[in-house]
Amino acid sequence: MWAFLDGEFVQEKERLVQLENRGLTFADGLFEVIRTLEGRILFFEDHYSRMKKSAEFFNIEMRFPSEEARRIAVELVKRNGIEDGELYIELTRGTDPHRDHRYPPKETRSTFFMLALPLRKIDSTSWRDGVKLLTYPDLRHGLCEHKTINLLPNVLAKNFAYARGGYEALMFRESNGKKYATEGGSSNYFFVKDGVFYTPEVDNILSGITRGKVISLVEDLGYEVVEKRIALEEFFNAEEVFLASTVSRVMPVRAIDDVSFEVCGKHTAKVMRAYEDLFFSAR
Ligand code: PMP
Structure with a gap:
């Protein structure tokens, strides 16, 4: 399965997020879960703008504008052959080797990844x-x-x-x-x-x-x-x-x-x- 991480499409073995990532050490991040149906992505704008508003609130860099993020999402869903599924997006404050509660220096990039997952099973x-x-x-x-x-x-x-x-x-x-x-x-x-x-x-x-x-x-x-x-x-x-x-x-x-x-x-x-x-x- 392909994922998208910080600017590129990657396979399982290349999905390298540092252990010092603030998403892991502080849960310092945001996420979205978006439904896909027959390969279409539903209500993408609503979800992405909710993430953007919160990213502004928490001062986390939003690396991709909405149009680009949507194109990436479409490509990811297609690459994985997901029809009815879930698009997961996560944005964290990036990797900070010092594990300091203070926000990392300005040049620290946020971490942004997307996964296209099969739909979880719910008894119909x-x-x-x-x-x-x-x-x-x-x-x-x-x-x-x-x-x-x-x-x-x-x-x-x-x-x-x-x-x-x-x-x-x-x-x-x-x-x-x-x-x-x-x-x-x-x-x-x-x-x-x-x-x-x-x-x-x-x-x-x-x-x-x-x-x-x-x-x-x-x-x-x-x-x-x-x-x-x-x-x-x-x-x-x-x-x-x-x-x-x-x-x-x-x-x-x-x-x-x-x-x-x-x-x-x-x-x-x-x-x-x-x-x-x-x-x-x-x-
Ligand atoms: N409340 C919480 C705490 C949630 O995590 C979710 C799922 N995102 C919802 C409500 C329902 O929100 P949505 O309709 O955007 O999936």
């Missing part, structure tokens, strides 16, 4: 039968709006859910003894109550590309979408719940802990259909 019954969520404390940092590679709390939360037969964690933060839903290890959440859609506001979550598309589609369908701070109880009292992410797309939730929901209820079914239409026609 998940979209029909819904998936289970397990609630778990949100242990992440205050920079969750950036897609940083600091993912240990997300790894912990998802594995807590997997170990109990779940697909994802529904993370929550406590404030004055009350628990508020945030997001999943790698998903955003929505629920429907009395014909209105609700989703946690963008404070303390990653503003998912899929979440954004879903909000527009739901509004186009004529529904009201409320983005606000949402207590966990409101999720438990919902009529329909679903998750949204690049890889899971729109996926119905059948249970959170021991509370069950109607799967693919009439509102969720409409959103799933609308998203699938957008997904299959996206260029």
Whole structure:
């Protein structure tokens, strides 16, 4: 399999990232996961501009302008013969031999790589039968709006859910003894109550590309979408719940802990259909 690293296409044996890379020693970097479908790369601009905004915030050099990065991505997907897959992009603050918390000297180049991976396996019954969520404390940092590679709390939360037969964690933060839903290890959440859609506001979550598309589609369908701070109880009292992410797309939730929901209820079914239409026609 080919990868792209710092300006060239490389094969496995040539994928040489230094052990002192700040991505490894400090998780000092950003990433994106982008879906490919029949060899096309979906919503590239949305993902790349999210990375660019965060790179500006963290002052990490963005080595390739968007058009060039897109051309590289297209070539990489083609070289690897990936049809339905995932394009992974990572950008780190580069290699710093001193392992110093201070940013390295200006001339240190960032490290930029792309991988084109086959699509991870998801049981296709998940979209029909819904998936289970397990609630778990949100242990992440205050920079969750950036897609940083600091993912240990997300790894912990998802594995807590997997170990109990779940697909994802529904993370929550406590404030004055009350628990508020945030997001999943790698998903955003929505629920429907009395014909209105609700989703946690963008404070303390990653503003998912899929979440954004879903909000527009739901509004186009004529529904009201409320983005606000949402207590966990409101999720438990919902009529329909679903998750949204690049890889899971729109996926119905059948249970959170021991509370069950109607799967693919009439509102969720409409959103799933609308998203699938957008997904299959996206260029
Ligand atoms: N939240 C987190 C923490 C994530 O890692 C992801 C996956 N990128 C999402 C939400 C969903 O975002 P997107 O729709 O951009 O894949």
